[in-house]
Amino acid sequence: MKLTGLQIFKLLPNKNCKECGFQTCLAFAMKLAGKQAKLDACPHVSDEAKEKLGAASVPPIRLVKIGAGEREVLIGEELVLFRHEKTFYHKTALAAQVDDGMDAVTLAARAGAASSFSVDRAGETLRLDLIAVKETAGDPQKFAAAVRSVKASSPLPLILVSKNPECLRAAIEAVKDSRPLVWGADAGNVEKVAAVAKEFSVPLVVESGDGIDALAALAVKAAEAGVEDIVLAPLSNSPAARLGDFTQLRRRALARTFKGTGYPLVMAAGGSGYEGAAAAVAGTCKYASVVVLENPEAWEFLPLLTLRQNIYTDPQKPLQVDPGVYKIGEAGDDSPLLVTTNFSLTYFMVSTEIEASEIPARLLIAEAEGQSVLTAWAAGKFNADVIAKAVVAQGLDKTVTHKRIIIPGYVAMISGDLEDKLPGWNVMVGPQESSDIPSYMKDVWAKA
């Protein structure tokens, strides 16, 4: 259970020696509670306190690593039920599923398409994370061959989907040392499959359609068999039941008092097309650490990855872009100059609309602590002073030929002040909404 500052304080020596860098033990305890300091900074802390504080700092949901190397996927370690309480931490991993009934050419094409998808959006590269290979024929050689084909055409870590221990063994050996996630164990095969997972030290999915108590009991069995990295798959018989199961499992995990629940969750977004994609949306919002899509198509990737980006953005730390001058199109010293804040979404929207206007321009991004235009203005982080300093710091006062700058419509009130601070410049007031930038560029800038 998470300890409060006062609970931590009671475990500290109360010497107020300041060796940790804080004035008092209480101040240090408050920082520890807020995760802004580390216990190692205290040289006098007792072993007993270390143990208690250490146990409290173990995340309630186990960290599970899938794959190895550059594309390794981390899931688990979640701390909250609602993203506004803190943040959701390790992003839902999206997996594209293929099966061993497909021929080698199809497998290579699908695995290649899923793993080559990559789009830069609002400061992040959006990519799929995993390929799931499903066994359909009970034939170890066939399954291993399919897994080999996929591995040869994709750098992504794998999920091996089979209930058959021999098939799993053959497939794991075919991709040795790549740490696939094995899906997995159920009430009928848990001993045998857990033994395979333990032998190869790979993470294991346990699944049950008999409710979350049965699922947790199965996880305990797998753990007792020596498997440490477990992922839970509740097989619910309706979307409502699934939401209920995922919600209750997350609550139990965070409560730390229910055995066999402190593991990340995986969901198969059954059905293809819109239905499967809608299930994936639900899973991303509500507690799935891995979502497996059946044969997804190209048009599904961008919406689903954008949704994941939205839900997993840290609410306390808005994504920021680096301050500076950004060229949009073949822009030069005589191109329009616009200015806005370094809030990633603001930058993304404004740059997208400038691009849509098809008029090359330069966009000056001012340091405004990652806040949007109005919020930053209200906080005094985006005013005439800040903008004028950014113009000079970037040397724009020397290079811009037309001496005109377009400010966001929401800060029209600073235009006079800015003209005072940038002598000889003409401050133009742009639109309030970024969606009106293309018409502004065509109608106002072109005629100015």
Added chain:
Amino acid sequence: MTDQIPTSAVRRVRIGNTAAQGGTRAFSVEVGGETCLPFLHFEGEMPLRPVIAWEIPDVRPDDWVETVREPYAAVLDDPAAWARLAAEKMGARLLCLDLRGTNPDKQNRTAAEAAALVKKVLAEVNVPLIVKRPGPGEKGNEVLTACAEAAQGERVLLASAVEDDYKTLVAAAIAYGHTVVAETPIDVNLCKQLNILISDLHFPPEGIVIDPLTGGLGYGLEYTYSVMERIRIQALGGDAMTQMPFISFVGQEVWKTKEVKVPVEKEPRWGDRTKRGVLWEIATAVSLLHAGADILVMRHPEAIAAVEKTIDGLMKKG
């Protein structure tokens, strides 16, 4: 604690009056009533199904991307025919008449024209109606007051009252027996504040639907999502002035984004444009359903069908 079982309920709001209730609708639509977070049937009641309202523009929507215009190709110039198509052929149970053409910066249609259109749509179809002005201000008030009068007794949902401009709209709702949308910019306290201001005019809270402002997928969705979760948790915790159902204007936010417009020829990796756009609308709607949306205003028939199916699954108990 967020995981305690809440005991308070979201208020029920009814849109549309049947003959027995003094109107001419074939049925009314009721939303709200939840005593639990969305679809958590194991610990509370969610007696009423979230409803999708079909967006009907009052003038030909030439700015809509063709992938969402195409299903309505035959009715683009005729909002009454459009309403009939949605209600009779496509199964709409709620319509949202968007009076975008009354915007002084656009076609600047008059209040009388808007009111005549409301009357015509009410005569053509018998489903309940949302009437939306393009924005606050004198013209918007004139338009909505005329429409409220034209729809007297039908209990339409008038959209939207904002903090700087709510009195005229609320007065029209009181005078002619309608409900109102209270719109605030993604903030729990501002939302509550506007509900209090509207209630201070002796308008019943059972007539208010709240719009915390929708950011579309990729364009601020996460802010809307979290503020809705926070408002709903506060409501279920017993705060009377946040216990209103939510409305989310999904379609208008989704279909203006770059990602639904760019053709596959320009961005081959993005895949089929129509399906990509439909999924953009589905993803926005489904995530907001999980945050508590009670009314979703949407555009594409395929997206609406998919979200109705999702709601079917989420409302099925056991």
